Amino acid sequence: MFYSEYGYNPNDYGGMSWVWGQDYCFSFGSVSNDVSSLRYAGHGGDCRISSLTLYEHEYFSGEEFYSGIDVPSVPASMSRIDSITTTGSDWTVYTLPNYTGSQVCILAGGPPCYVALVTDLADLGISTVRSFRRGCFSERKIRLDTPHHGSVVKTRE
Incomplete structure (x- = not known):
C-alpha cells in the first residue's frame, strides 16, 4: 500500500x-511520483497466512x-x-465485543x-468492528471481488 x-x-x-499478489506488476495511478509512506498488509512473509487488519479511515489509511x-x-x-484487509482465510467481524452484535x-x-x-466498512452494512475471529460464523457472507491493483484520491472536505 502506497500513500x-x-x-x-x-x-x-x-x-x-x-x-496484491505474487509476481504481479503494475503502474502507479493516483500516487505516481508522490509516495511518502508505504506499508505491507497482512503477514510480512506469506500472503496465505491468516490475518486481519483494521484501518482507521477508508482505503486503508490512518492507524x-x-x-x-x-x-x-x-x-x-x-x-x-x-x-479492513484480510489474508489467508475467511473472517467474521462483529459490531460488539466478545463476538456479539451484528456480524458478517x-x-x-x-x-x-x-x-x-x-475499502469502506459501509460496504459490509455495519458501522464498526469491535471483535473478530477466523472462520465463517455468520449467515451473512460477503465475497468482494478485489482487484489486484487500485488507486484513489481523497480530497480535503
Whole structure:
C-alpha cells in the first residue's frame, strides 16, 4: 500500500494505491511520483497466512490494528474503523465485543493469495468492528471481488 501523505494519509485525504499478489506488476495511478509512506498488509512473509487488519479511515489509511488470531475486544485506541484487509482465510467481524452484535463473514478471494480488501466498512452494512475471529460464523457472507491493483484520491472536505 502506497500513500501520498506521510504516516499513511492520517488526515483521511491524499492519494493511495494498492497492489496484491505474487509476481504481479503494475503502474502507479493516483500516487505516481508522490509516495511518502508505504506499508505491507497482512503477514510480512506469506500472503496465505491468516490475518486481519483494521484501518482507521477508508482505503486503508490512518492507524492500523493487525492480528493473526481471534480478537474478542478491539483495543479502545481503535475507536474509528473504516476499512479492513484480510489474508489467508475467511473472517467474521462483529459490531460488539466478545463476538456479539451484528456480524458478517468476509470471504477470502482465491489462490494463490487469499485476500479480501474492504475499502469502506459501509460496504459490509455495519458501522464498526469491535471483535473478530477466523472462520465463517455468520449467515451473512460477503465475497468482494478485489482487484489486484487500485488507486484513489481523497480530497480535503
